[in-house]
Amino acid sequence: MLDIQLLRNDLQGVAGRLADRGITLDTAAFERLEAGRKAVQTQTQELQAKRNQLSRQVGQSKARGEDASALMAEVNAQADKLKALEQELATVQAELDGFLAVIPNLPHASVPVGKSPDDNLEIRRVGTPRTYDFKVKDHVDVGAALGQLDFDTAAKLAGARFVVLKKHVARLHRALAQFMLDVHTQEHGYTEVYVPYMVTAECANGVSSLAKFKDDLFKLEGRDLYLIPTAEYPVTNFVRGEILAGEQLPLKFVCHTPCFRSEAGSYGKDTRGMLRQHQFDKVELVQIAHPAQSYDRLEELTGHAETILKRLELPYRVMTLCTGDIGFSSAKTYDIEVWLPGQSAYREISSCSNFEAFQARRMQARFRNDKGKPELVHTLNGSGLAVGRTLVAVLENYQNADGSVTVPPVLRPYMGGTDKITA
């Protein structure tokens, strides 16, 4: 959520920065709501003050044993008006909240202005895609040949966009998650956490906008709980409503969870294989940072995610998302894209974002600054990495002509020493 003060003080400026995102801010609507709010609030508070004052007099009067009925009648005379005003104020506030709730974050000054993913900026490319002296398969065919990647059984169980992994491929999937967790906890200083896979609407609103993205989530029937689309939902909410000591920052958490996404609106997109599933595993990095340091933390966190790809020796590139492509809550996002020979393309495997105070304001997540005053923290997160897509990348990049898949050296300790997956 944006700071309403910012809109009050510099509405045109905010509108301008949102325009870079392709969002048209209805400034007239805001001004109308604000004018209404101001008028109603002032009037309401005046009446409340009068009521409080008279009520105090009633108390004093009664304490002296006097008759207070005249005073009480005076309060009663305005009671209906006050009640109506209070309701009106609540309505206006709710409208303002609703207005604010669907406005995305403002992009950071360093974010390139653009309309679509085509305008994203490649900032570095690491590793060189292998050349193959045979016809490369995509992960679906690699897995099918091994008999260890089974979409048919998954469809029988739960329909489209699910997968069943078997044998070595299942273990490889587990190995990847273990490897990522170990690197981030042992080398990057993250605290491993295990969390609920369902969260309340309140948590969902803390990190995103339920009003806007409700359809992307799976909701539990008859309960106010949502399956998490990423560990960001539960983990970032650790600090909801908290006032942290300044010295505690930054908090760094790593969390391995399944992620559940309805993928509404992505019909026909990535229908083949396990690139876009209703359920996938992800190792998520979350940082709660001091505002002055959050952009350094973003570089650091992105580097942490990249480390995994470097160790796995998978070629990748890092993109700065343009203003038209960054997520709702984000002020700046780096996407890490891994090379998939089966598609001859780089595909997203991690998304690292600084949300500045946008989520913190929704969550009321604060710390005590140098002056001892509560100040909103900055929140960041990034995939480190999406386990399912990393599995895809390994299967495709490490495939051999005979249909086997070489196990990346760093994963062999997690695979009982196996260096090659065969049928």
Next chain:
RNA sequence: GGAGAGAUGGCCGAGCGGUCGAAGGCGCGCCCCUGCUAAGGGCGUAUAGGACAAAAUCCUAUCGAGGGUUCGAAUCCCUCUCUCUCCGCCA
């Protein structure tokens, strides 16, 4: 599932219809005293919002959440959430 207890400020903890944004303590900050790593004293110390160009100031709201009763609610009533204790059940 059954029975009971509770949720108050950074923390502990009083208050159970009026002068309570809330005693007291701890912690923290500033100052004073003290010839010494102890102790004592004074003052201050919630958050959000609004009025004002701004400061000072004033006002409003907030004692788990949401409703209600009342001239007036931290205090009474209802609903919900969470925590704890005991019994039952259970991976």
